[in-house]
Amino acid sequence: MALLTALSVPGVLELVPPGGGVTATVSAAAAANSQPEWVIIPDLKITTSNWGEAQGMELARAIDGDLATFYWSGREVRAGDWLELDLGAEYELSGVRFLMATTSAPPAGSASTSSDTATGSVNTVRPYDYVYSGQILVRPAAGAWRTVGELDGRAEVEILFPTQPVRYLRLRVTRDQVYWVQIREIQLLAPPEKVAGDRAYRPAWLKIRAAEEAYTEAVEALDAALARWDDVDTGAVEGLHARIRALLERARAAYDRGADDEVVQQATEALDLSRAAAALVIESRPAEVRAVWVDRPALIEGPDSVRALLDRLAKLGVNLIFPEMVWRGAAAFPSETAPRDPGYWRWGDIDPLAFITAEAHARGIQVAPWVWVFAAGYYHEFGPVLEEHPEWAELSRDGSPFSPTEWGTAWLNASLPEVRAYLIRLLVEIVTRYDVDGLHLDYIRFNEESHIPFGYSPATLERFRAETGLDARSLTPGTPAAARWDSWREALVTSFLEEAVQQLRQVRPGLHISAAVVPDPEAARRETHQNWPLWLRQGLVDFVAAMNYTPFPGEFWSRTRLAQQAAATPARILPGLGIWLVTPERMLSEIASARELLSPGVVLFAASTLQGEFYDRLLAGPFRQGASSPLSDPEGAWLRQCTAFVQKWTQPRAIQVLPAPLAAGVGRLAQLLPSLPGQPPGRAEDRDPVTACQELLSEAERQIAGGQLQDSSQAAVERLANDARYLMILAELL
Structure with a gap:
């Protein structure tokens, strides 16, 4: 039976350092009460049934011993999903405590302050993000699972059970829910008499272990980089390694003396340097596109905030931004065509688009305003254009103007000549009034078919009937007639783009036109009637930003490869990374995958989440040196x-x-x-x-x-x- 180690609880345990040779003791009061204590399992591992990881809140944070950090799933959980702990050996346990959801931001200066709270538009305080219904099961190294308790709908739950040998513990979700899951800590419990032994770890030991693991990863990263023939400053990296080893030695010595504050200081510095060393072995390309979607939450705070943001992006060598200038049909700038977005009141009389363009150009950054094309409402509410012109709304097969998802997207009707003319006027207004370098078109598609098909407004149905003689409402899926309905809607999108590009290139011949697209070309056509490979072949767009948002590295690689094959070259594909879904390490891994696939750059979504560890890792690693853009200066x-x-x-x-x-x-x-x-x-x-x-x-x-x-x-x-x-x-x- 493996020996348990416990966190220090004043008056209960006298804990000793590893190798101290002194037996830990249990107070008489504790022994009499036999109240279970939170124990640290050195080899504890945690896995899930692909719950994902949001905002860099990786799964390991659920068992890191730090109540100021938390794990955040990348999706809602469903019946049958599970989370499992592997203790590495059998331990005598008598309970488990789940501390889920968050009700306040971490305290200033805590370990998670730099990343957990630096999320801009994404509010990480989620008091309802926890598992509502589930069973807790345990089993020894050999034997069957046993149910020992159930979750009762509360965010903080303690489940006690008869003391027994446990190697594995599993939480099995028993009911679908709409909320994601945050876990601040999973605490394994054991009675004091089982905790006592000749080796017990104080909390500071966790800091040493984390730093040692990070150092090992940094050494392995250097070896791998040299084997790949990456261009690495070996001397600088090995110098960091020497400093890390010295810090770890001092941290271990401090632990032996019981100087835990010193342990935390030395181990934290070793951890930071290990991460810096691992980032330093990543090549910093001298020529590539470094683009960022600058989302509305990063813009509405006003000119001073945007100026500071652009300074930060310039420091990363970002050379292209897509500022979100038309959102849900509202313009961030004083438009003669579109209604004004009221969220920009902090800007006063300053024109946001003119300001952003001038400030970005002063820093060597190109600007391509990001425009929502056909999407004009969200969260089951019309945006201002549809409020003014409700007759412009497209309808779903069920007759609703909103998609039946939590986003509740509302769409402009791509078949109406007045809608198409309005949108083209707006696009032309942007490129003629402002010294922008390009246009970035988003939502230039239909709603996802798997959610519910759109295109069933009376005007659209009548136009389809007039042009084909078919009634879209009576078509059988999988038939040639149904395929014609799909291709007809696809042609609506493509023909609009053709009309828009023709006028845009007349007034601005050198304009870069790009689109945010579904990365899988077949899914793009099947799900959203977006034939972006055709757009590339016909020269309607100069490049596409493939919205490759996934926490899974293999999926990111395969989707990027599919997009490149559809385009017949990597040159016109910029993979888009959803950094809110991944950890900083996985962000770097996805950038490495894009480079392995010869992508000429990446696009990061989004500016409001490009903070904390994400920003620091880029600055220390792949973006530590400036890069010439092959879009603005190809030669x-x-x-x-x-x-x-x-x-x-x-x-x-x-x-x-x-x-x-x-x-x-x-x-x-x-x-x-x-x-x-x-x-x-x-x-x-x-x-x-x-x-x-x-x-x-x-x-x-x-x-x-x-x-x-x-x-x-x-x-x-x-x-x-x-x-x-x-x-x-x-x-x-x-």
Whole structure:
């Protein structure tokens, strides 16, 4: 039976440091009362049935011993979902305590202040986010599950049961619910006589363990980066490692002396440095798109707040923003076409779009206003345009103007000529009145079919009948006639985009036009009648931001790959990361996946959540150096990336392992680089470095296919080929 370790409770336990050789004792009062105590299980692990993780509140926070942090699921839980604890060995337990939901923000200076409360538009105080109905089951290492209690609808629940050996404990949800779940702590309970032993951990031990685990991950990250031939400042990283090891030694010594305040200080610094070291091994690309959706909550606070936000984004090397300027049909700026958004009252007489554009340009950031196109209401309420023109609302198959979800989206009718004309006037107004660099179109689609089909207003049904002779209300799913109904609605969206782009390009020929799209192209067409691969092929949009919001790295990778295949190139796909759904570590992992797939950049959703640990990890890692944008300066971006490529592959470490033809090819490319700066686009000389890069890539692929590379060269040549492929992706944007 494994030995329990317990948190210090004054007057109950005398706890000793690991290796102290002193037996922990139990007070007479405690022994007499036998009240169960919260115990720390060193090897405790926690898993769920894919509950997800929101806002960086990872699952481990539910068992981190810190009541100021909490886990937050990425979705509502349903009957059959489960959460399971694996204690690593059998322990004598007599209860469990679930502390769920939050009723106030963490205290200032607590471990979670930097990330849990720095969420802008996302309120993390959720008193109703907990599991309402569920069973608690336990089982030993070998044996059957036994139900020991049930949740009773309260956010804080203590369940006691007869003391018994437990290896696994499971919470099984027994009823669907609409709320997500927050768990501040799951506390395992044992009677004092079972806790006593010759080894017990004080809470400070958890800080040492967290720092040690982070240091191990940092060392592994460096080894992996070197094996991948990432461009790493090895000396700087190893210097951090040495400082971390010294801090951990001091933390352990302080623990042995019982100086827990010093333990927390040293271990916390070691943890922060370990994270910094892990971030430092991530390459910071010299050329890529770093874009951010700047959502309304990040804008409405006023000019001073926006100016500070832009300073922070510039520090990250962000070179493109999508400020949310038309939201639910209301304009953030004084529009001659659309009603004004009343939420911008703090701006006074200052025009938000003019201000944002000027301030962003002063920091080298391009601006493409983010416009809600057909969505014009939310949370089962019309926005101002539909309040003024309710006859413009599209209807669902059930005759409702709202989707039957918690979002309750209302949609403009894409079949009405007056709606289309209104929207085009609004888009043209933006690009003619303001010095913007592009337009970013959102909700340029129908409502999700799986929620409920839309397109059943009398005007839409009549137009479809007049053009096809079919009654959409009587079509059988899966028939050619039903497919025609789908393609007809898809054509409504595409034809609107064609009309809008034609007018936009007439008044602003060099305008970048982009759209936020469903990343899976088949799902985009099937679910929302959004044929964005066709838009790319026809040149209606310059690129798309694939809304790849998922907490699961494998899903992010596969969706991005699907989008790239549909576009026939990664060059026009910018994966969108939903950072509110992931941890900082997973955010970095998704950026790494996008780069592995040769994406020319990423888009982060959204500015109001890009704070705390998320911001710090980007600043220390992939965004620590500025980046030239291949959208605003394609020639300069290509040159800067190519220069970094040459510098990397002419280092002694690379020359030692590269086959002679490749080393010579890198040398020839280096000789061509000085010919590029200052030459006007279109001259023959501009193509020389690109041609040399293509020849180098072909040689690398030939070497790989030949199968004759030595082990010491294989990884280097594969990485060189991938670096060259990225240069060729950027060349597509020249």
